Structure formats: C-alpha cells, structure tokens
Amino acid sequence: MKIDMTRDAISRRLKTANELRRACLSLANSSVGKKIQQKHADNKSVQRTIQALGH
Numbered sequence: 743m744k745i746d747m748t749r750d751a752i753s754r755r756l757k758t759a760n761e762l763r764r765a766c767l768s769l770a771n772s773s774v775g776k777k778i779q780q781k782h783a784d785n786k787s788v789q790r791t792i793q794a795l796g797h
Contacts, residue, residue, distance in 0.1 A: 767791075770794075770795060779797075
C-alpha cells in the first residue's frame with residue numbers, strides 16, 4: 743500500500759488531525775470531562791489532557 747505524500751494529501755491529513763484534536767479537547771472541557779478530571783486527577787492521561795486544555 744502506497745501512502746499519498748502529495749502536498750494536498752498531507753494538508754488534508756493535518757487539517758483532519760487538527761479537527762479531531764479540537765473535538766477531543768472540546769469534549770474534555772465539557773461538564774462530564776471536568777467531572778472525570780476531578781475524579782481521576784492522578785491519572786497520567788488526565789493530567790496531559792488538563793495540561794493541553796491550559797488548566
């Protein structure tokens with residue numbers, strides 16, 4: 743399988759990754775996400791998410 747490495751293909755993948763990142767951070771910043779942050783504050787993944795949110 744060959745991966746398309748053209749400028750347009752790379753730009754599309756970067757745009758998609760950015761949109762997914764924003765969606766994930768938006769969900770993490772929701773009321774349910776905040777409850778999880780409080781309940782599992784010692785979890786490494788939660789800590790990284792909190793840091794990415796700038797809290």
